[in-house]
Each structure stands twice: as structure tokens, then as C-alpha cells.
Amino acid sequence: MATVSDHMTPGIGQVAVDAPLTAADGTPLRKKLAQANRRARLRATLLVAPLLLFVLITFIVPIGQMLVRSFHEPTFSEVLPRTTEALKQWDGADLPDEAVFAAFADDLKDAKENRTIGQVATRVNYAYAGSRSAFTSAARKSTGFEAPYKEALIAADDVWGERDLWAVMKRASKSYTPEFYLAAVDRTTDVDGNIVMVDDFRQIYVKILLRTLYLAGVITGLCLLLGYPVAFLLASLPTRTSNLLMILVLLPFWTSLLVRTTAWIALLQSQGIINDVLVAMWLIDDDSRLQMIYNQTGTIIAMTHILLPFSILPLFSVMKTIPPTYMRAARSLGATPWTAFWKIYVPQTVPGIAAGVLLVFILAVGYYITPALVGGQDGQLISNFIALHMQKTLNWSMAAALGGILLATIMVLYWLFNKIVGIDRLKLG
Amino acid sequence: MSLPSYAGPLEKTWYYAFRVICGLILIFLIVPIIIVVPLSFNAEPYFTFTPGMLSFDPEAYSLRWYEDILRNGMAAPDAPHSWAWFTDLWNNAQWIRAMRNSFFIGISATIIATILGTLAALGLSRREMPYRALITSILISPMIVPVIITATGMFFFYASVGLASTYLGVILAHAALGIPFVIITVTATLTGFDQSLIRAANNLGADQTTTFFKVIMPLILPGMISGALFAFVTSFDEVVVVLFLADIEQRTIPRQMWSGIREQISPTILAVATILVIISIGLLTTVELLRRRSERLRGVTPS
Numbered sequence: 001m002a003t004v005s006d007h008m009t010p011g012i013g014q015v016a017v018d019a020p021l022t023a024a025d026g027t028p029l030r031k032k033l034a035q036a037n038r039r040a041r042l043r044a045t046l047l048v049a050p051l052l053l054f055v056l057i058t059f060i061v062p063i064g065q066m067l068v069r070s071f072h073e074p075t076f077s078e079v080l081p082r083t084t085e086a087l088k089q090w091d092g093a094d095l096p097d098e099a100v101f102a103a104f105a106d107d108l109k110d111a112k113e114n115r116t117i118g119q120v121a122t123r124v125n126y127a128y129a130g131s132r133s134a135f136t137s138a139a140r141k142s143t144g145f146e147a148p149y150k151e152a153l154i155a156a157d158d159v160w161g162e163r164d165l166w167a168v169m170k171r172a173s174k175s176y177t178p179e180f181y182l183a184a185v186d187r188t189t190d191v192d193g194n195i196v197m198v199d200d201f202r203q204i205y206v207k208i209l210l211r212t213l214y215l216a217g218v219i220t221g222l223c224l225l226l227g228y229p230v231a232f233l234l235a236s237l238p239t240r241t242s243n244l245l246m247i248l249v250l251l252p253f254w255t256s257l258l259v260r261t262t263a264w265i266a267l268l269q270s271q272g273i274i275n276d277v278l279v280a281m282w283l284i285d286d287d288s289r290l291q292m293i294y295n296q297t298g299t300i301i302a303m304t305h306i307l308l309p310f311s312i313l314p315l316f317s318v319m320k321t322i323p324p325t326y327m328r329a330a331r332s333l334g335a336t337p338w339t340a341f342w343k344i345y346v347p348q349t350v351p352g353i354a355a356g357v358l359l360v361f362i363l364a365v366g367y368y369i370t371p372a373l374v375g376g377q378d379g380q381l382i383s384n385f386i387a388l389h390m391q392k393t394l395n396w397s398m399a400a401a402l403g404g405i406l407l408a409t410i411m412v413l414y415w416l417f418n419k420i421v422g423i424d425r426l427k428l429g
Numbered sequence: 430m431s432l433p434s435y436a437g438p439l440e441k442t443w444y445y446a447f448r449v450i451c452g453l454i455l456i457f458l459i460v461p462i463i464i465v466v467p468l469s470f471n472a473e474p475y476f477t478f479t480p481g482m483l484s485f486d487p488e489a490y491s492l493r494w495y496e497d498i499l500r501n502g503m504a505a506p507d508a509p510h511s512w513a514w515f516t517d518l519w520n521n522a523q524w525i526r527a528m529r530n531s532f533f534i535g536i537s538a539t540i541i542a543t544i545l546g547t548l549a550a551l552g553l554s555r556r557e558m559p560y561r562a563l564i565t566s567i568l569i570s571p572m573i574v575p576v577i578i579t580a581t582g583m584f585f586f587y588a589s590v591g592l593a594s595t596y597l598g599v600i601l602a603h604a605a606l607g608i609p610f611v612i613i614t615v616t617a618t619l620t621g622f623d624q625s626l627i628r629a630a631n632n633l634g635a636d637q638t639t640t641f642f643k644v645i646m647p648l649i650l651p652g653m654i655s656g657a658l659f660a661f662v663t664s665f666d667e668v669v670v671v672l673f674l675a676d677i678e679q680r681t682i683p684r685q686m687w688s689g690i691r692e693q694i695s696p697t698i699l700a701v702a703t704i705l706v707i708i709s710i711g712l713l714t715t716v717e718l719l720r721r722r723s724e725r726l727r728g729v730t731p732s
Contacts (some may be wrong), residue, residue, distance in 0.1 A: 037557065040555070043557075045559065047552030048564060058601045063582035066578070066582035096524035100470065248455045255709045256705045258666070259686075267464065368576065406575060406577075406578060
């Protein structure tokens with residue numbers, strides 16, 4: 001039976017003083033409670049586990065693998081293992097000795113047989129432009145090489161007599177390399193291993209990163225500027241009217257991205273509707289039609305339109321909870337409409353502003369489709385360069401490094417969002 | 430918010446100016462979506478209104494681009510409308526195939542996302558769940574991480590396990606992208622869910638399964654369905670993952686539109702866009718009705 005220990009009046013009760021409470025089966029209650037809690041925790045965990053596993057396998061692991069690829073590039077050491085081994089002994093001061101050349105010649109023969117020389121050639125070519133053909137032709141002639149290999153190779157192509165190329169090869173032979181991240185910020189290591197800027201005409205990525213942040217900032221600003229009044233109007237109208245107007249906000253939200261992008265092409269292109277209207281109204285000349293698409297303007301207009309609902313909805317849900325009496329109280333205490341709005345209303349909407357701004361910025365920074373279709377040359381964002389490296393140049397490690405930088409940016413913003421707004425407070429529709 | 434009687438002339442002007450500004454912003458939001466509808470009936474291969482269309486000349490309007498949706502890719506589009514014509518249409522027409530792919534991939538991904546997502550939301554809404562904040566942010570992350578990064582990562586991983594250029598690969602990827610929406614909507618329905626109902630059911634002798642299907646499920650069903658719709662739309666509208674993971678065999682509608690816009694832009698795209706707009710109106714209506722029903726069921730007064 002359960003007994004009650006009575007600490008208040010020790011000695012009076014006949015029951016054992018420190019006997020714990022027990023359940024019907026005699027186990028102490030504390031233990032029983034812990035058991036029940038553990039079971040509840042286990043049940044909750046088991047409910048979440050399948051999805052967590054699913055997301056880990058289909059989503060987190062692939063992204064993790066991509067990040068590994070951004071600093072792990074073992075092509076060289078896999079295709080040319082003997083050269084890699086031999087290069088470890090080389091101090092880099094002068095041309096490598098015969099042993100390295102011999103190992104290289106051996107590796108070339110294997111690479112020729114396995115048809116893998118192209119991969120290495122591409123890999124070294126990133127860092128030493130123009131070396132591609134030297135590799136492929138050396139592999140082709142590799143069966144004809146005889147000792148001393150050093151002379152034979154240099155005779156085949158002068159470039160094998162360049163210390164710089166061997167220095168680049170030594171660096172490429174290391175599987176783990178910061179090279180791609182350096183390249184993603186327009187830096188490179190020179191032949192002596194110092195970090196330097198790349199040539200002026202090849203400095204693009206920092207510009208692209210800054211442009212991405214700038215465009216995302218402009219779009220976020222526009223979304224806030226356009227979204228705030230609409231959210232304010234929707235929140236202050238009677239429910240019936242605001243529900244009707246809400247359709248105008250929600251319909252774009254539910255409409256396919258490509259439909260909206262197509263619509264903007266129809267509207268903005270030089271033979272498009274807006275230009276036609278302006279010409280018809282004699283506002284512009286027929287041969288000075290405005291170029292509003294396939295440039296930054298196109299990206300900004302189309303993306304603002306696409307992301308605007310994402311700023312209106314969080315603002316609306318916050319504004320809905322603000323009692324209108326506060327503003328009236330401010331007015332009756334003598335505030336001008338502007339003061340009442342600026343000092344009383346706006347501070348209360350800050351959570352909505354934070355949610356809307358962060359959400360739009362996060363989405364804008366990683367946008368790909370719309371800039372690719374309407375951005376032209378100068379409206380491209382960093383995502384477009386990731387796609388370029390994935391599909392055209394096939395420099396996958398570079399794509400992964402750019403992806404890593406973008407991901408880091410997003411993660412910081414996501415953390416901020418979680419901190420300020422809380423991801424579980426995000427509402428849809 | 431009506432205009433107070435003590436408003437001065439400046440305030441009055443601003444009141445109406447404000448409404449005009451809001452009206453203009455709302456027009457900015459809706460016009461691009463409405464505009465594609467009349468344009469898709471253009472008789473000419475232009476992306477703008479022809480003078481004939483503006484004077485409502487019936488000659489200037491046609492259904493040729495809708496016909497084009499069907500004919501594109503068919504072996505013998507002019508054959509009589511027999512059984513052979515229909516099989517030709519079903520198997521060869523590019524847009525029809527894209528549509529079949531879109532629905533197949535979308536529905537499969539939605540089923541996976543909804544089942545796993547609902548279970549997880551049930552777990553996450555329990556107070557006992559350990560590391561709830563961390564796990565929630567992991568499960569929501571597919572919505573936050575830019576699709577280009579997701580697609581890049583998946584491209585390498587799925588290729589290494591032999592899932593690239595397969596339906597399964599695209600379905601799994603789309604399911605991962607749809608999961609956050611299911612979690613968010615189901616969790617939203619579960620806040621304010623009266624946990625004592627479960628205890629009452631248990632008390633009355635119902636086991637776990639009965640409790641779930643007879644008590645919990647009817648209450649969270651609206652959230653589940655709108656989550657499922659979000660997940661479906663996510664998949665239905667997704668291009669980047671399809672671009673990276675899918676082959677010509679798995680082309681979906683957005684993928685087909687993507688190459689249409691990039692390669693030879695014709696008003697067929699506008700006809701497809703019009704159909705998609707009609708689908709999205711249907712989806713929006715369904716979600717709105719579900720939301721109201723859910724609010725009624727849970728006794729939350731509509732705000």
C-alpha cells in the first residue's frame with residue numbers, strides 16, 4: 001500500500017518515515033513516473049524518426065556530400081598515384097628530379113589506358129590555364145617515352161620544363177584543398193603558395209556575390225515598401241472585404257512561378273504590352289522602346305512581384321492582432337496622424353517586418369529560375385553561376401564551393417529568423 | 430478603418446490617396462496573372478494584343494495554341510479522332526506526357542510527404558519530444574535552403590546511388606521539398622488541439638489506432654489536406670531539381686515550360702499558363718474552404 005511519509009511531524013505517525021510512494025505494483029512512484037516519461041519521449045521520437053531519417057538521407061546527406069566536394073578533390077591523386085607519391089619528396093625549389101618524371105611517365109601510361117587523363121588535365125587546367133593540351137598529348141605519346149624521362153617529356157613539350165606547372169601539380173595532388181573557396185572569392189594561390197588576387201579580368205565572383213546581396217536587398221526593400229500599405233489596408237478593413245482583397249494576394253502566391261515569369265516577359269519585352277501602351281499613348285517613340293527585361297530591371301520587377309505575398313502575409317498576421325484603439329488613444333492624446341502611426345503603430349509591427357524581410361531576403365538570395373529567364377547578363381545571381389558550373393563548365397567543385405558560400409549566408413539568416421521570429425510560428429495561407 | 434469625422438482636409442486627401450496606392454499595388458499583383466488569359470487566345474504568334482484583338486474582332490481570337498498543346502509531338506495529329514489518335518495523343522504529345530509526369534511525380538511525392546510529415550508533426554507537437562527546436566529546424570530546412578543547392582547536392586548523391594534520371598529519384602527529392610509545408614500546416618492545426626480528447630478516448634477503452642483514426646485524424650484532416658496541397662503545388666511547380674535530376678523521360682510541365690521559354694517562345698506557353706492559372710484558382714479555393722472548416726471545427730473564431 002502507498003504510504004505517506006510525514007516530515008512535518010516526525011515520530012508521531014506509526015508508518016515508516018522515509019518509505020517512498022509506490023504504485024499499485026509496488027514500484028516507487030518516482031521510478032514509475034520516469035518510466036512513463038521515458039515511454040512518452042520514446043513514442044514522440046518514434047513518430048518523428050521516420051521523417052527525420054528520410055530528410056537526413058534524401059536531403060542533408062546530399063548537401064553534406066556536396067560541401068565535402070567543395071574542398072575534397074581527389075582526381076589527381078587517384079589518376080596519378082605514383083606522381084603524387086613522388087611529388088611529396090620534392091621541395092619545390094627547382095625542377096623535380098628524374099624520379100618524379102619517371103613516376104609521371106608511368107602514371108601517364110595507365111591514364112592513357114584507362115582514358116582518365118582528361119579529368120586530370122581539366123583539374124590542373126583550372127589552376128594553370130593552357131596546360132590541358134600538354135597533358136593529353138603527353139598521354140598520347142606516353143608509350144614512346146624512354147628513360148631519361150625528364151628529357152623525353154621536356155622534348156615532347158617545353159611546358160614540362162616549367163617549375164610553375166609542377167608546383168601547381170604538387171598542389172593539385174593534395175586531395176584536400178581550399179582552392180575552390182579561394183577561387184570563389186577571386187583569390188588564388190600563386191606558384192609559391194601565397195594567396196593573391198586573380199587577374200583583373202577574371203575577378204567575377206566577389207562582384208556576383210555583392211550583386212546578389214544588393215539585388216536581394218533592393219527586392220526586399222521594395223517588397224516591404226509595397227507590402228506594408230497593402231497589409232495595413234487588409235488588416236484594417238472589415239473581414240468580408242479584406243477576405244475578398246486577400247484573394248488578389250493569394251492567387252499570385254498559388255500560381256506557378258513559370259506562369260508569372262512568362263507573364264512578365266509578355267508585359268515587359270520591347271514588343272510587349274507595356275511598351276505598346278506607352279507608344280500608343282505617345283509617351284515614348286516607337287523606336288525608343290524601353291528595355292525593361294533581360295537586364296537587372298527585369299529581375300527586380302519580376303522577383304518583387306513573385307516575393308511580394310511573402311512579405312504581405314506575415315505583416316498581415318501581425319497587424320491583425322494590433323487593437324485599433326491604440327492609434328485612436330494616441331490621436332486623442334494629441335498626436336498627429338503621422339506621430340500616432342510612427343510612434344505607436346509601427347513599433348508594434350516590428351515582428352511582422354522582421355519575419356517578412358528575412359523571409360523575402362532568404363528566398364531572394366537563392367533565387368535561380370526568374371533571373372535565369374528574365375535577368376539577361378547583369379541580372380544574374382550567384383545561383384545562376386552555380387548552375388553554370390554544374391551544367392556548362394562541369395567544374396563541380398567550384399559549383400559546390402559557391403553553393404557552400406550561399407548556404408552559409410542562408411544559414412546565418414535562417415538562424416536569425418529562428419531567433420527573432422521562430423520557425424514554428426511561420427504560417428501559410 | 431473608416432475616415433474619422435474630425436479628419437482635416439490633408440488627412441482626407443491622404444486617406445483616398447492611400448487607397449489609390451493600395452489599389453495600384455494590388456493591380457500590380459494580379460494583372461500579370463490575368464493578362465495571360467486573353468493573350469492565350471491570340472490568333473497571331475505574338476505575345477501582345479493585336480489591333481484585331483483590341484477591336485474585338487472574332488477573327489483575331491482563336492484556340493490554335495490550345496490545339497497546339499495537344500498536337501505538339503504527336504506522330505499524326507491530323508488523323509481522324511479515332512482510338513489510334515487518342516493513343517497517339519496519350520503517348521506522344523509532349524505536353525500530355527509532361528502533364529502525366531507532373532501528376533504522377535506530384536501525387537507520389539505528396540503521399541510520402543503527407544504520411545511522414547503528419548506522423549512527425551504529431552510527434553513534434555508533444556511536449557515530451559526531446560530536441561524539438563533543433564529537429565523542427567532540420568525538418569523545415571528544405572524550404573529555406575535554396576533549391577539550386579538542394580539540386581546540386583542531390584545531383585551528386587542520387588547519381589552515386591543510381592537514382593539519377595529515374596522517377597524514384599525525382600519523387601524522393603520532391604517529397605523532401607514538400608515536407609516542410611506539411612509539418613507547418615499540420616502543426617498549426619495541432620496547436621489548440623485539445624490533448625485531453627486523446628486521454629478521454631483512451632479512458633473510454635479506445636486503443637492507439639482507434640484513437641488516431643476516430644479522434645485525432647478527423648480533427649487534423651483539414652491541416653493534412655492543405656499541407657498535402659502545398660506539397661503537391663511545390664512538386665507541381667518545381668523546375669530546378671527536375672532540371673538537374675530528370676531526363677527527357679521524366680519531363681514535367683514546368684520543365685517543358687522552361688525549355689519553351691528558353692528555346693522558342695510561342696503563345697502555346699500562354700495557353701498552358703492559362704490552364705495552370707485555372708488550376709491554381711481551384712487549389713486556392715480548396716485551401717481557403719479547408720481553413721475555414723478547420724477553424725470552425727476547432728472553435729476558433731475567424732479573425
